Amino acid sequence: MTSDTKQTEPVTELTAELRGLITGARFVLFDFDGPICRLFAGHKAEQVAEDQVRWLEARGLSGLLTDEERAEPDPHAVLRAVDRRHQGSDLVIELEERLTSQELRAVGLAYPTPYVDPLIRTWHAVGARLAIATNNSPLVASRYLATRGLTDCFAPHIYGRTPDLSLLKPHPHCLNRALSALGAEPSGTLMIGDADTDFQAAERAGVRFLGYARNEGKEKILRAAGAEFVVGSLQPVLQILRGQT
Numbered sequence: 001m002t003s004d005t006k007q008t009e010p011v012t013e014l015t016a017e018l019r020g021l022i023t024g025a026r027f028v029l030f031d032f033d034g035p036i037c038r039l040f041a042g043h044k045a046e047q048v049a050e051d052q053v054r055w056l057e058a059r060g061l062s063g064l065l066t067d068e069e070r071a072e073p074d075p076h077a078v079l080r081a082v083d084r085r086h087q088g089s090d091l092v093i094e095l096e097e098r099l100t101s102q103e104l105r106a107v108g109l110a111y112p113t114p115y116v117d118p119l120i121r122t123w124h125a126v127g128a129r130l131a132i133a134t135n136n137s138p139l140v141a142s143r144y145l146a147t148r149g150l151t152d153c154f155a156p157h158i159y160g161r162t163p164d165l166s167l168l169k170p171h172p173h174c175l176n177r178a179l180s181a182l183g184a185e186p187s188g189t190l191m192i193g194d195a196d197t198d199f200q201a202a203e204r205a206g207v208r209f210l211g212y213a214r215n216e217g218k219e220k221i222l223r224a225a226g227a228e229f230v231v232g233s234l235q236p237v238l239q240i241l242r243g244q245t
């Protein structure tokens with residue numbers, strides 16, 4: 001973001017630290033929705049959340065949600081709220097399946113994050129091992145990556161939502177699965193995410209963190225969570241990486 005110019009510390013020092021973070025990463029875990037694409041760019045997340053609420057209402061189950069949860073624009077939050085009250089129930093399973101099908105519909109209208117495709121290819125080419133660690137369905141991430149010709153940079157390391165919704169980030173479960181499958185040392189691993197829950201999961205997994213914030217609101221949330229490194233564009237990350245090759 002404009003963080004380079006807004007920072008009070010000398011830019012060169014910050015750049016040097018950012019360079020170390022990027023070039024020192026032997027394993028890179030990407031959150032999916034945000035750093036790789038805007039999944040709900042065309043098929044709005046708010047609409048998906050509203051659909052979930054209406055679907056519950058139609059079944060006489062609107063009492064499962066508080067007023068605040070009913071107004072929640074994030075479909076994951078609605079899903080989690082229902083899961084907290086009826087963990088592992090058929091209702092939660094059905095709601096999760098509905099979310100997966102909405103996410104799959106969104107893939108066709110998803111908007112690629114600027115610079116991320118060449119960033120992924122470059123990181124892969126210089127020998128870093130890459131994985132996806134997402135709260136979305138792993139099917140959705142796989143399908144999107146295939147549309148961009150990026151499958152080979154990640155496969156088979158795509159770790160997403162499982163039937164146990166209590167393991168969604170900020171739980172470090174999907175990061176730990178990636179670390180273990182890659183045989184990765186947490187200290188040599190970098191997580192790139194756009195949400196406070198990504199930062200919290202990275203802390204718990206003991207991996208380093210680079211925040212990606214496409215607007216000031218997202219940057220504020222990441223900084224408030226404690227993220228030290230936040231970029232508003234992946235372009236400088238790509239530049240640093242290309243400088244290394």
Ligand SMILES: [Mg+2]
Nearest residue numbers: 031033034194
């Ligand atoms: Mg995200």
